[in-house]
Amino acid sequence: MKLHQHRNRALAALLAASALTTFGLGSAVAAPMKQEDITAMFRKADANADGGVTKEELSAIDPTLAPNFEKADANKDGKLSLREFGGLFG
């Protein structure tokens, strides 16, 4: 058995289960990012919990999102608010 694959599957199942619990809908799993998911990711990304996600914090959780930082930072203050952060996914 490939351990990494197994772990990723376990994580995916866990995420799906939590989405199901949150929304009570099977269809929620296949849908795009939900606000609750974005909020959870935002909290995780905001490492110093100052209410804004810097490009560094964003890179730390997902380097592939970092190139979109400037575009998402609508008010150009160098941090993504929760609303701005949601723009990365939507």
Ligand SMILES: [Ca+2]
């Ligand atoms: Ca922060």
Ligand SMILES: [Ca+2]
């Ligand atoms: Ca901003």
